[in-house]
Amino acid sequence: MRHLLSAADLGHDEAVMVMDTASQFGSIADRTVKKLPTLRGRTVVNLFYEDSTRTRISFELAAKRLSADVINFAAKGSSVAKGESLKDTALTLEAMGADAVVIRHGSSGAPHRLAHAGWISGSVINAGDGTHEHPTQALLDAYTMRKALCGGKGDLAGLRVAIVGDILHSRVARSNVLLLRTLGADVTLVAPPTLLPHGVQAWPCRTSMHLDDVLGEVDAIMMLRVQSERMQDSYFPTAHEYSQRYGLDASRLARLADRAIVLHPGPMNRGMEISAVVADSGRAVMVDQVTNGVIVRMAVLYLLLGARGPRDVRPDADMPVSA
Amino acid sequence: MAALVLRGVRPYGEAPVDLVVAEGQIVEHAQAGRGYGEVIDADGLIALPGLVDLHAHLREPGKEDAETVLTGSQAAALGGFTAVHAMANTDPVADTAGVVEQVWRLGQRAGLVDVRPVGAVTVGLAGRQLAELGAMAASAASVRVFSDDGQCVFDPLVMRRALEYVRAFDGVIAQHAQEPRLTEGAQMNESVLSGQLGLTGWPAVAEESIIARDVLLAGHTGSRLHVCHVSTAGSVEVIRWAKARGIDVTAEVTPHHLVLTDELVRGYDPLFKVNPPLRSAEDVQALRQGLADGTIDAVATDHAPHAKEAKDCEWSAAAFGMIGLETALSVVIETMVFPGLLDWHGVGDRMSASPARIGRVHGQGQGLDVGAGANVCIVDPQARWEADPALMASKSQNTPYAGRSLPGKVVHVLHAGRPTVLDGRLA
Numbered sequence: 088m089r090h091l092l093s094a095a096d097l098g099h100d101e102a103v104m105v106m107d108t109a110s111q112f113g114s115i116a117d118r119t120v121k122k123l124p125t126l127r128g129r130t131v132v133n134l135f136y137e138d139s140t141r142t143r144i145s146f147e148l149a150a151k152r153l154s155a156d157v158i159n160f161a162a163k164g165s166s167v168a169k170g171e172s173l174k175d176t177a178l179t180l181e182a183m184g185a186d187a188v189v190i191r192h193g194s195s196g197a198p199h200r201l202a203h204a205g206w207i208s209g210s211v212i213n214a215g216d217g218t219h220e221h222p223t224q225a226l227l228d229a230y231t232m233r234k235a236l237c238g239g240k241g242d243l244a245g246l247r248v249a250i251v252g253d254i255l256h257s258r259v260a261r262s263n264v265l266l267l268r269t270l271g272a273d274v275t276l277v278a279p280p281t282l283l284p285h286g287v288q289a290w291p292c293r294t295s296m297h298l299d300d301v302l303g304e305v306d307a308i309m310m311l312r313v314q315s316e317r318m319q320d321s322y323f324p325t326a327h328e329y330s331q332r333y334g335l336d337a338s339r340l341a342r343l344a345d346r347a348i349v350l351h352p353g354p355m356n357r358g359m360e361i362s363a364v365v366a367d368s369g370r371a372v373m374v375d376q377v378t379n380g381v382i383v384r385m386a387v388l389y390l391l392l393g394a395r396g397p398r399d400v401r402p403d404a405d406m407p408v409s410a
Numbered sequence: 411m412a413a414l415v416l417r418g419v420r421p422y423g424e425a426p427v428d429l430v431v432a433e434g435q436i437v438e439h440a441q442a443g444r445g446y447g448e449v450i451d452a453d454g455l456i457a458l459p460g461l462v463d464l465h466a467h468l469r470e471p472g473k474e475d476a477e478t479v480l481t482g483s484q485a486a487a488l489g490g491f492t493a494v495h496a497m498a499n500t501d502p503v504a505d506t507a508g509v510v511e512q513v514w515r516l517g518q519r520a521g522l523v524d525v526r527p528v529g530a531v532t533v534g535l536a537g538r539q540l541a542e543l544g545a546m547a548a549s550a551a552s553v554r555v556f557s558d559d560g561q562c563v564f565d566p567l568v569m570r571r572a573l574e575y576v577r578a579f580d581g582v583i584a585q586h587a588q589e590p591r592l593t594e595g596a597q598m599n600e601s602v603l604s605g606q607l608g609l610t611g612w613p614a615v616a617e618e619s620i621i622a623r624d625v626l627l628a629g630h631t632g633s634r635l636h637v638c639h640v641s642t643a644g645s646v647e648v649i650r651w652a653k654a655r656g657i658d659v660t661a662e663v664t665p666h667h668l669v670l671t672d673e674l675v676r677g678y679d680p681l682f683k684v685n686p687p688l689r690s691a692e693d694v695q696a697l698r699q700g701l702a703d704g705t706i707d708a709v710a711t712d713h714a715p716h717a718k719e720a721k722d723c724e725w726s727a728a729a730f731g732m733i734g735l736e737t738a739l740s741v742v743i744e745t746m747v748f749p750g751l752l753d754w755h756g757v758g759d760r761m762s763a764s765p766a767r768i769g770r771v772h773g774q775g776q777g778l779d780v781g782a783g784a785n786v787c788i789v790d791p792q793a794r795w796e797a798d799p800a801l802m803a804s805k806s807q808n809t810p811y812a813g814r815s816l817p818g819k820v821v822h823v824l825h826a827g828r829p830t831v832l833d834g835r836l837a
Contacts, residue, residue, distance in 0.1 A: 173724050194726040195608035196678030219608030285611055286602030
């Protein structure tokens with residue numbers, strides 16, 4: 088595998104391998120010296136067109152723990168703010184010898200374009216593009232579920248997962264549906280009809296418009312951030328009504344199965360999609376998600392870059408194949 | 411002026427004749443080999459009346475890096491056209507007599523096709539105040555087609571007034587049917603795929619609801635309406651219904667909506683970003699059927715050249731549009747003629763007679779009978795060619811057909827009796 092653009096890029100065995108690799112890195116994270124020499128001399132660029140401190144530092148830490156050189160290229164305060172095109176930025180990074188570009192972009196498909204337009208030869212990792220995908224988030228979510236519910240091994244066969252909230256605008260939901268299905272889990276999307284994408288019936292999952300109907304039959308429930316501004320566009324009448332119908336509060340938490348866990352990709356809107364009581368409860372695994380995010384991203388970087396030699400050894404070994 | 415003889419040509423694919431042209435007119439259908447004059451070999455090739463495009467963006471004034479009236483005219487001539495309507499969304503907007511006359515004069519100077527400027531319906535395409543439609547109609551450019559293309563004339567009262575007002579000079583409003591609120595931020599056809607790709611959908615209903623409103627307005631006011639670039643099966647149904655009611659509505663379809671589908675968006679290549687967006691295979695079939703049965707009156711290219719940087723970027727940053735003048739006839743041959751949906755008379759109607767009638771273009775769309783204006787497109791329908799953007803006359807290269815094998819090569823073109831294209835090259 089050369090790029091990670093979509094959760095659909097990962098087959099069952101590859102996804103399990105990423106998690107197994109992450110698991111090995113997890114044991115290193117417990118050591119005093121957390122660094123491995125694996126990617127010494129390699130350069131990873133974090134190219135972030137949107138503010139996302141948590142994702143950026145997660146990737147940064149992952150690359151540094153593998154001894155890669157890390158460059159943070161934030162759109163704000165760079166030439167991008169003055170209107171440089173993605174292409175010119177890509178050519179610049181290529182000329183500087185980036186082995187991997189981790190890209191966060193507001194435009195769906197921008198990582199795909201970066202990988203396939205012939206601008207760069209390094210690996211591209213999608214760190215969230217528009218309302219499209221966020222595959223490493225799905226990997227860390229799957230890893231977190233596997234560790235908490237499946238003994239930390241194998242896939243997620245038979246696991247029942249609900250994803251609740253603004254599915255329409257969520258790249259996390261898209262990647263999770265694809266990856267969880269690949270790993271054998273049964274996914275139910277829960278949202279008001281206005282926040283379900285057109286054509287969602289064709290997705291490999293079920294949908295429900297009623298959170299209360301699914302609470303008793305899930306092993307994991309993932310609450311998505313819902314921006315209260317969505318009510319300006321008539322997606323729902325008020326934040327209060329949204330919270331009443333689709334928010335996870337203490338009474339709904341009590342109706343979950345005993346072993347069920349609560350996930351949230353962050354940042355949370357406490358009081359909106361999730362109450363503070365739930366967020367702070369023992370069922371919530373958000374802190375584990377952050378911890379697991381680093382080792383899962385180490386695994387992705389390792390599998391994309393570690394298996395290949397440094398770029399200057401085989402400069403044209405495998406140019407991007409256009410789709 | 412000496413007579414020209416198109417030797418051995420088959421008008422609309424019928425028996426070969428010598429088509430004799432003099433003084434800008436077709437003067438004789440002589441027995442093949444017997445016509446007298448300067449001979450242009452057209453043995454076995456098909457003669458169609460010169461093609462008329464109701465909808466092209468020639469970008470001048472304002473975006474001369476993408477196209478000029480001259481390069482657009484060259485592309486048009488090579489595509490078999492003898493008349494082209496130049497859309498009003500230039501910079502400055504063609505919303506005054508001064509701008510439309512300028513574009514018209516540039517067309518005259520290029521001298522390859524009749525360049526027919528389209529006037530804006532509203533000042534600055536802003537949709538609020540009517541532009542000086544009468545002044546544009548009375549200008550040297552004799553504007554008859556008015557359109558805010560690129561923008562929908564959304565305000566129903568402004569649309570009603572425009573439909574009524576242009577009746578004074580036999581004009582027509584060509585509507586870009588796009589409900590603006592339903593298409594805020596829209597990037598591609600709303601479909602299962604748009605949901606998967608995370609691209610904001612452009613739902614079919616946003617087109618169909620405006621067309622439904624407009625045909626009712628046209629019926630109520632007794633005015634003439636033309637619908638630009640129809641792209642959905644539902645739009646075809648609405649127009650079919652309106653025509654059955656006797657409403658004076660005409661419609662066009664682009665070549666790309668006859669052949670390409672939204673599946674092409676999967677790779678996020680902005681070459682396939684166009685407005686209205688590429689639709690489903692079912693829509694494509696309905697559009698072909700509508701064009702075949704006459705519900706859709708004309709093929710119009712919506713030739714939309716863009717400079718390289720406007721497409722060499724991520725999807726959402728890219729401009730909408732694709733060039734089409736040099737490939738239109740080939741696409742119609744592939745999608746309509748070869749499957750038996752249109753014969754050559756049908757092609758002549760949908761690409762010449764009907765658009766000329768809708769645009770009130772004098773001297774065009776008159777067919778190939780003796781006495782008609784000598785606007786002739788000679789095509790070799792069997793020849794196949796590979797679309798190569800680098801070889802196109804258009805100043806821009808944003809064709810969706812690069813590398814694709816297309817049938818039908820335009821060999822010769824006469825414009826007002828004068829050869830503009832000979833042996834596939836500008837004369």
